[in-house]
Amino acid sequence: MLIYSKLISEYRSSLIDTGEVNSIKYIVMTRSKGDTLYSIWNKLSFKERENCVEQIANILKEITKIRPIQTIDFRKELTNSYESAIKSIELSKRMLQRVMIFFSENIKYISQSEKGYLSYIDVHFDNFLYFDGKVKAIDFEALKVVPLDYQMDRWCRMCRHPQIYANKADKLKIKTKDYADIIVLMKKFYEEAFSFKNQDERLHLYSLIYNLNVMKKHNIKEGEMEEFLNEDMFL
Numbered sequence: 001m002l003i004y005s006k007l008i009s010e011y012r013s014s015l016i017d018t019g020e021v022n023s024i025k026y027i028v029m030t031r032s033k034g035d036t037l038y039s040i041w042n043k044l045s046f047k048e049r050e051n052c053v054e055q056i057a058n059i060l061k062e063i064t065k066i067r068p069i070q071t072i073d074f075r076k077e078l079t080n081s082y083e084s085a086i087k088s089i090e091l092s093k094r095m096l097q098r099v100m101i102f103f104s105e106n107i108k109y110i111s112q113s114e115k116g117y118l119s120y121i122d123v124h125f126d127n128f129l130y131f132d133g134k135v136k137a138i139d140f141e142a143l144k145v146v147p148l149d150y151q152m153d154r155w156c157r158m159c160r161h162p163q164i165y166a167n168k169a170d171k172l173k174i175k176t177k178d179y180a181d182i183i184v185l186m187k188k189f190y191e192e193a194f195s196f197k198n199q200d201e202r203l204h205l206y207s208l209i210y211n212l213n214v215m216k217k218h219n220i221k222e223g224e225m226e227e228f229l230n231e232d233m234f235l
Contacts, residue, residue, distance in 0.1 A: 034131030038170035041125060042178050048133070050185055055135040056128060057189035060151055063143070064117040070145055072116035075107060078209055082107075085212035091222050095229065099208065102233045106205045109198040116145040123155045124165040148193045152186065153206040159183050160231065200235060208232035 037052060044052070082103055091099065122142035129136045144150075157164060162179040163171045187194045196202055211228045214220065222229075 034129035034134075034136065036167075036170060037125035037128045037130050037135070038166045039173060040130055042173055042175055046181075049181075051133065052128075052130060052135050053182060053185040054189045056123070056137075057186060059135070059137050060120055060123065060190060060193070063120050064148070067118040067145075070116040071113050072145060072147075073112045074114040074116070074147055074150075075110040075112045078110055078205070079107060081213060082209050085209065085216045088216040089212065089222075095222055095226070098233060099212070099229065102208065103205070106201045109201045110147075110205070114147045117148055119144060119146050119148070119151045121146060121151055121154065123151055124158045126165050126167065126170070147196070149196050149199065149202055150206060152183075152193050152203065153210060155186060156183055156203055157207060157210075161228075204232050204235055 041049065086096075086099070120137065120140065120142060121144050122139060127137060127139045129138055154165070159179050159182050162174045162176055166174060208229065211225060211232060215222075215225055
């Protein structure tokens with residue numbers, strides 16, 4: 001709640017009240033005007049899209065300033081997440097071998113002493129409202145202390161597969177070509193999040209571990225995720 005209140009007001013709804021009932025924390029805020037970026041992205045000009053991405057980049061940067069930088073063993077955290085997923089899902093022998101090799105070859109690019117920033121990691125268009133040229137974030141549950149580039153995991157996935165985070169109504173409006181430039185635009189306005197050595201390897205590893213955990217959480221079979229897993233391991 002304190003974190004939300006520290007975010008510049010132009011990027012969020014106004015805070016009305018916070019509290020806790022039966023050990024469940026709650027937050028009450030004003031209702032923001034606007035449409036999700038998914039629902040109107042195809043109607044925006046390139047200049048308007050560029051402005052939206054710049055505002056999102058500024059929101060992400062503001063959140064990283066709320067708490068001091070920490071040193072984190074992100075290699076251990078990712079390894080634990082990977083091992084938990086791999087033990088809980090069924091993969092063919094061939095796919096399992098490929099996944100294990102890819103992980104072992106790329107985990108070395110994640111440090112045991114990464115700079116960790118409080119970050120908003122659920123970065124996709126269903127979590128941002130657009131009204132009168134202004135963008136506001138609407139979901140602050142997905143906050144985590146991570147390296148800066150980890151914020152870009154879902155953003156990059158949205159570029160490759162725009163429909164993946166959209167609701168049913170918005171999926172009908174999505175044209176993949178409209179999302180082709182969003183990574184380039186984000187790099188323009190948030191260069192720090194793309195400035196890591198072996199950046200591609202890191203992002204592909206993040207995505208692979210994410211997708212393995214999606215399989216674990218939703219009990220999804222390999223056949224349904226094969227395209228995503230293959231994509232994650234293609235460098």
